[in-house]
Amino acid sequence: MIPGEFDYHSPQTLAEAISLLVEHGDEAKILAGGQSLIPAMRFRLALPGTLIDINRIDGLSYLREENGHLLIGAMTRESALEESDIVQSKYHLLADAAAVIADPLVRNLATVGGNIAHSDPANDHPAVMLAYGATVMAAGPNGTRRIAIDDFFTDLFENSLEENEILTEIRIPTPAAGTGGAYLKLERKVGDYAISAAAVQLTMSGGTCTAARIGLTNVSPVPMRAKNAEQALVGQTLTDDVIEAAGQAAAAECDPSQDLRGSVAYKRDLTRVMVKRTIRKAMERAN
Amino acid sequence: MSKHSITISVNGTDHSAEVDSRLLLVHFIRENLDLTGTHIGCDTTSCGACTVLINGRAVKSCTMFAVQANGAEVDTVEGMAEGGQLHPLQEGFWEKHGLQCGYCTPGMLMSAKHLLSKNPNPTEDEIRWGISGNLCRCTGYNKIVEAIQYAAEKLQQEEVAA
Helix, strand or coil: CCCCCCCCECCCHHHHHHHHHHHHHHEEEEECCCCHHHHHCCCCCCCCCCCCCCCCCCCCCEEEEEEEEEEECCCCCCCHHHHHHHHHCCCCHHHHHHHCCCCCCCCCCCCHHHHCCCCCCCHHHHHHHHHHHCEEEEEEECEEEEEEEEHHHCCCCEEECCCCCEEEEEECCCCCEEEEEEEEEECCCCCCCCEEEEEEEEEECCCCEEEEEEEECCCCCEEEEEEEHHHHHHCCECCCHHHHHHHHHHHHHCCCCCCCCECHHHHHHHHHHHHHHHHHHHHHHHC | CCCEEEEECCCCCEEEEEEEEEEEEHHHHHHCCCCCCCCCCCCCCCCCEEEEECCCEEEHHHHHHHHHHHCCCECCHHHHHCCCCCCCHHHHHHCCCCCCCHHHCHHHHHHHHHHHHHCCCCCCCHHHHCCCCCCCCCCHHHHHHHHHHHHHHHHHHHHHHC
């Protein structure tokens, strides 16, 4: 399958990329890893008139800790997360997700920024970043601004980036003592999207859960937090009954659609199970 | 549609061409260069038959435009054997019956090459993980895993001997 025709630009600087975006408006798409965009173009689901390839811009690929945050450059490849000692040793939720995104070949090209900017509720990073309470940095003609992840995803494949903005960085708060996270995904085979997956970040103090954030993958039209499930945990000792209640809350508040991966009822119940399992794993890591 | 002058090093030889922006790397390799060892399987970024190395990393060449590879070093299955001698991975697939129809084999070989470059002595699990982006409908994978284990051992022996 051959994509439609398009003009291709490969700017060397971010400023050049932004001015190309300003010039071409909604005709233009940013090409990062291309692992979602190029298949969509080959199916003619996406027909951008202009591609702005940001792979040749220096300084958009990095992982470093600064001022209590992990900074992830937008063009950081998924495989770099798997190979990063910082991620593997301190950011367990992110490390869990990095191992199950698509397949190893795709991860060699796919980028963290692209995964988030694509804003597909079936992608793994949206739920992960919702659970972390991450911040997205966006650069446009008027400078750089920060967007809280809770305000980022607005609709199916839609987000709060302006037409002339580029996602440049993701900031994850460094987990405090007593904080643990996990990501668990059920997929039919390596490379498929999740049937359901849960991202959980918990803070425990003396056996009580003092903070909880839970993100869900592929069980809603917009990437979502399971806020009722979070509330079921906060202030509680995490007994089997409390964890079950959180699982049931997530099953009730998610909004899956029936497809070849299963019925709505199946996906809700699976979400209950995935949330419970992920809470237990996050708890182990918090202690 | 824009046209672009590109130069890509494929198996150590520079190739220059004028290409359409929408030309996929796999089509450049197969049609412009006539290197048909790189296969097209699924056409949907699922099967890994089109796997090549770009600057040493295994990627699906059906999911990259040729113009993106401008200036890169690309390795395909045609570059594996040197001086008429099979690469230890190719020898492993031969000795351990790592293929039946052979359609996935070039992609498997390139993924395995990247895996062994990062991890010269992988466990069976690590091998299965490493080739999890490559589909094989014939072998059930066991013989492919054995082939890669054979190659890992042979490459390590060669390293010790050297």
